[in-house]
Amino acid sequence: AYVIAQPCVDIKDKACLDECPVDCIYEGPRKMYIQPDECVDCGACEPVCPVEAVFYEDDLPEAFIEYRIADREVFDGIGLPGGSRDHDPLAADHAVVEAV
Numbered sequence: 001a002y003v004i005a006q007p008c009v010d011i012k013d014k015a016c017l018d019e020c021p022v023d024c025i026y027e028g029p030r031k032m033y034i035q036p037d038e039c040v041d042c043g044a045c046e047p048v049c050p051v052e053a054v055f056y057e058d059d060l061p062e063a064f065i066e067y068r069i070a071d072r073e074v075f076d077g078i079g080l081p082g083g084s085r086d087h088d089p090l091a092a093d094h095a096v097v098e099a100v
C-alpha cells in the first residue's frame with residue numbers, strides 16, 4: 001500500500017483525494033491516512049501531492065518509516081470503511097502524528 005507521511009501533517013492539501021479511484025484516503029484531525037487494505041496501489045496520489053508526503057510503503061525514507069504503522073494502526077477498530085466520501089473524519093490522529 002501507499003503511505004502518507006509527515007509532510008502532510010498540518011497541511012492536508014487533499015489533491016490526493018481527487019485522484020484515488022477507490023476513495024481510500026481518510027481525513028484525520030492533522031493528517032490524511034490511506035487505508036492500506038483498501039488501497040489498490042494505483043499510485044495516482046503520489047505525484048500530485050505538493051509537499052511529497054506520499055510514498056510506496058517499501059520506498060519510505062528512513063525518517064518516515066513509522067508512518068507505515070501509523071496509517072495501518074489508525075484504522076484499528078474502524079476496519080474497512082469502504083470509501084471516505086461518505087465517512088466522517090477520524091476522531092483522532094495516530095500517536096505518531098500527535099507527537100509531531
Ligand code: F3S
Pocket residue numbers: 004007008011012013014015016017032048049050051052053054
Ligand atoms: Fe496530504 Fe499531500 Fe494529500 S499534503 S492530503 S498527502 S495531497
Ligand code: F3S
Pocket residue numbers: 002019020021022023024025034038039040041042043044045046
Ligand atoms: Fe488510492 Fe493512492 Fe492507493 S490513489 S488506491 S491511495 S495508491
